[in-house]
Amino acid sequence: MSTSDERAACILVPETTYGANGTISPIRVCVIDLGTNSFHAVIVDAHANGSFQVVDRMKEMVRLGQHGLEANTLPDDAIERGMQALKRIHLLAQGWDTTEFLAFATSAIREAANGGEFIRQVRRELGLRIRPISGEQEAELIFRGVRRAVDLTAPTLLVDIGGGSVECIIVSGGESVFARSLKLGAARMTEKFVNSDPLSGEDVEALQDHFNDRLEPVVEACRTHGVEDIVGSSGTMKTLARLAVEQGGDPGRTIFQQSFPVPRVRKALDWVMKSTADERISHPSIDPKRVDQLGAGAVLLDTIFELVSDVEIMRVSPNALREGMVVHFMDTNYTRIRQMAPFRDPRRRSVHELAYRFQWEERHAQHVAATATFLFDVCRPLYDGPARDAKLLEYAALLHDIGYAISHDTHHKHSRYLIRHADLQGFQPEEEVVMSLVARYHRAVPPEDSHTHYRKCTREQKRRVRQLASLLRIAEGLDRSHFQNVVALRARLTDEELVLSIATKGDPQLEVWSGNEEGTMFETEFGRSLTVESTTMEAGHGTQPEPPVTHAALSAA
Numbered sequence: 001m002s003t004s005d006e007r008a009a010c011i012l013v014p015e016t017t018y019g020a021n022g023t024i025s026p027i028r029v030c031v032i033d034l035g036t037n038s039f040h041a042v043i044v045d046a047h048a049n050g051s052f053q054v055v056d057r058m059k060e061m062v063r064l065g066q067h068g069l070e071a072n073t074l075p076d077d078a079i080e081r082g083m084q085a086l087k088r089i090h091l092l093a094q095g096w097d098t099t100e101f102l103a104f105a106t107s108a109i110r111e112a113a114n115g116g117e118f119i120r121q122v123r124r125e126l127g128l129r130i131r132p133i134s135g136e137q138e139a140e141l142i143f144r145g146v147r148r149a150v151d152l153t154a155p156t157l158l159v160d161i162g163g164g165s166v167e168c169i170i171v172s173g174g175e176s177v178f179a180r181s182l183k184l185g186a187a188r189m190t191e192k193f194v195n196s197d198p199l200s201g202e203d204v205e206a207l208q209d210h211f212n213d214r215l216e217p218v219v220e221a222c223r224t225h226g227v228e229d230i231v232g233s234s235g236t237m238k239t240l241a242r243l244a245v246e247q248g249g250d251p252g253r254t255i256f257q258q259s260f261p262v263p264r265v266r267k268a269l270d271w272v273m274k275s276t277a278d279e280r281i282s283h284p285s286i287d288p289k290r291v292d293q294l295g296a297g298a299v300l301l302d303t304i305f306e307l308v309s310d311v312e313i314m315r316v317s318p319n320a321l322r323e324g325m326v327v328h329f330m331d332t333n334y335t336r337i338r339q340m341a342p343f344r345d346p347r348r349r350s351v352h353e354l355a356y357r358f359q360w361e362e363r364h365a366q367h368v369a370a371t372a373t374f375l376f377d378v379c380r381p382l383y384d385g386p387a388r389d390a391k392l393l394e395y396a397a398l399l400h401d402i403g404y405a406i407s408h409d410t411h412h413k414h415s416r417y418l419i420r421h422a423d424l425q426g427f428q429p430e431e432e433v434v435m436s437l438v439a440r441y442h443r444a445v446p447p448e449d450s451h452t453h454y455r456k457c458t459r460e461q462k463r464r465v466r467q468l469a470s471l472l473r474i475a476e477g478l479d480r481s482h483f484q485n486v487v488a489l490r491a492r493l494t495d496e497e498l499v500l501s502i503a504t505k506g507d508p509q510l511e512v513w514s515g516n517e518e519g520t521m522f523e524t525e526f527g528r529s530l531t532v533e534s535t536t537m538e539a540g541h542g543t544q545p546e547p548p549v550t551h552a553a554l555s556a557a
Helices: 076-095 107-111 115-126 135-147 186-193 201-214 216-225 235-245 262-274 277-281 288-307 321-332 334-340 346-357 362-382 389-399 411-420 429-440 459-477 509-517 520-526 547-553
Strands: 004-010 027-034 038-046 052-061 100-105 130-132 156-161 166-172 175-182 229-233 313-316 486-494 497-504 529-534
Touching: 004 362, 027 076, 027 321, 038 076, 038 321, 052 076, 076 115, 100 107, 100 321, 107 115, 107 130, 115 130, 135 156, 135 166, 135 175, 135 229, 135 321, 156 235, 156 288, 166 216, 175 216, 186 201, 186 288, 201 216, 201 288, 229 235, 229 288, 235 262, 235 288, 235 313, 262 288, 262 313, 277 288, 321 334, 334 346, 346 389, 362 389, 362 459, 362 486, 389 411, 389 429, 389 459, 411 429, 429 459, 459 509, 459 520, 497 509, 509 529, 520 529
Parallel strands: 027 100, 100 130, 156 229, 229 313, 497 529
Antiparallel strands: 004 486, 027 038, 038 052, 156 166, 166 175, 486 497
């Protein structure tokens, strides 16, 4: 090492978010719809402009409510199918480097007496948090999803036939004006009313009577709002639409690209109601796992056509609940998505997400991080750890004050806990330990034995923590006012001392005093005395480089 090494850096942080690479990057999200019949997952890239792009999809027919809906319980074999399906979905999402998960449970899980245990089991084994939603919430999410894909200019009835429930939403003027979730799902109705194959006249009559009674509020609302159109979503509706194509539709277009006259759809429904299970299972447009429930779904849709007789056309939406979940995620996380958009590196993005979550003092944290990484570069010849620890110091500096969200006086302790238990992306456990302890000790010198988490570290880890924390303490002291008074910094490192000369916007007295006060730990760990003094220096003009490279760009021998 040379007897004297001098460097200078501009510490002012650019207006853009610290550490961003300037390239807009989406957040990758996996949303999971845990339905009564099937689990649907869609992986999307959520963009800062409010759009999303589908990356992959996965559907598992789990039949979660099979033989258990009337008893309000999830059978053991259904729970096992559900767990295996979620494990496969989780593996797929991990393969796509998904950073966010959103899982909603509908009718079968929310009504089951053991639904809570299933949710806890998923949490224990996969770390996925499942949120049960009410029928009304489900209807609202379906509306959001369908509206994204279908023109709803005319007064329209949206019908989503699930396994346990049916959601009916009336849209007028582009907005939802009526929404009901009814326990009329195809699996539930099959379990309760279907006793023959094909459907007997008695089965059909019992279903129709039940539907006529339960649909009365929906029919009345359709008359009130002058419903002219029906749009279906969900697997049952799509299957029935594919069968309607055979009655005179256009096979050259998808079911989402055409409208179906009601008489043509009712012909397809009539075939379903009269067909046997063997005839349906051999039909290429029908999922074999949906064969036994399709009859009840056909009777339901036929009853709706009979009751809402003014409707002449049916359309089908490619979007349903899961797409509504994506829209919900984007609407509720819009600000965060925009904040995270500049970050492509998952580690840096994860750190900033944690910082924003706990309402960090952004400018102060950025200033401290820029100063700390500059000091690391200056002292690198004396540092006893790997060069990559510069990033751990930077991230610890960005997060060192997030504990303020919990307590002011002991915020450093809470910062350690939050960093260690935040499930940060891309970090090894050892890195999380070092980073959290560096943030912990920005206010106190670590004792050898009394702090459990520090005591568990290896000798080499303890040395790294102490040295990095000593640099963070100096950087914190140089923004003691939290007003980013220091605009430029010159460092001279010799065999005996480190001299820091600071240029400030205003009176430098507080920063000079605080920087010197925080030097004791540095002097012990690096074997150099520390002096902080004020100075004036010429700083470059024009566009300022980003903090991690400012010291290199402005260094001077």
